[in-house]
Amino acid sequence: MQATSVVEEPPVTVVHAGRNFPAALSDIRRGFAQRELWAYLGWQDIKQRYRRSVIGPLWITLSMAVTAAGLGLLYSQLFQIPVGTFLPYLTVGFIVWNFMLGCMVEGSDTFISNEGLIKHLPAPLTVYALRTVWRLTLMFAHNLLVYLVVVAIFFGDLTQDGYALTPGGAPQPGLDWTFVLAFPAFALIAVNGTWVALLFGIISTRYRDIPQVISALTQLLFFVTPIVWPVDILTQKFEQTGSWQVLVAELNPLYHFIQILRAPLIGSEQSWHHWAVVLGITVVGWALALLAMRNYRARVSYWV
Structure with a gap:
């Protein structure tokens, strides 16, 4: 009887696909690559929200115009500030704030609101975060119409060299070529909005009280x-x-x-330490989002 030899194979290391950085990076990379999907979903959100409306998405612009005009006229009198410089300042502040507010509040609800798609559509989680950011970007574009009208009305005040936001305040250079810095500035804010949607979305999916906490804190953040x-x-x-x-x-x-x-859009003085702070937060924020994706990406579909 011939003896058979047993060949021992080397042990195979099994790596869980949901708990490693390459899998998390792959999800983010594939999510950005599927831009047709999240762009279509974001546009459909806008259309669905204003379905059967007479003026449609222009309600976004009208709401912003009424808010900016009302508060601008009120606070300019309370602070004794000329309307010509204060109204553009407040309008741009509101437009940017609404975008960031949406990234925090709607971002925390990203995966919860996409429960049906997550369970039936084999897409990267990053797609749903980008869907939220793209929808908010479209709303931001609508609100910019208010900014263009305000700038057209008060163009003379904003182009004065050395104008001040408040009486006795720091002189500002006025609108000039630095206006182009608004484009990389918004791109950087949108990049931060993506990691906010990913990080807050994952945490809120596990702990459903987080969206309410964020909504309550944003009211305080607005006033400070x-x-x-x-x-x-x-x-x-x-x-x-x-x-x-x-x-x-x-x-x-x-x-x-x-x-x-806001600074390039109203001709205010540019301070590069603002950019340094934002870039630092961008790096830290994406590191936290990547860590959350590494550890909990595979569990989101069960939590929703």
């Missing part, structure tokens, strides 16, 4: 962020005393995001 009040008010009141209140705006990361886009 220089949107309806200029930073010059703080500096004029507290800079001489050296009080900590003068740092309220600088310690608020949302202020830096708003300022990199």
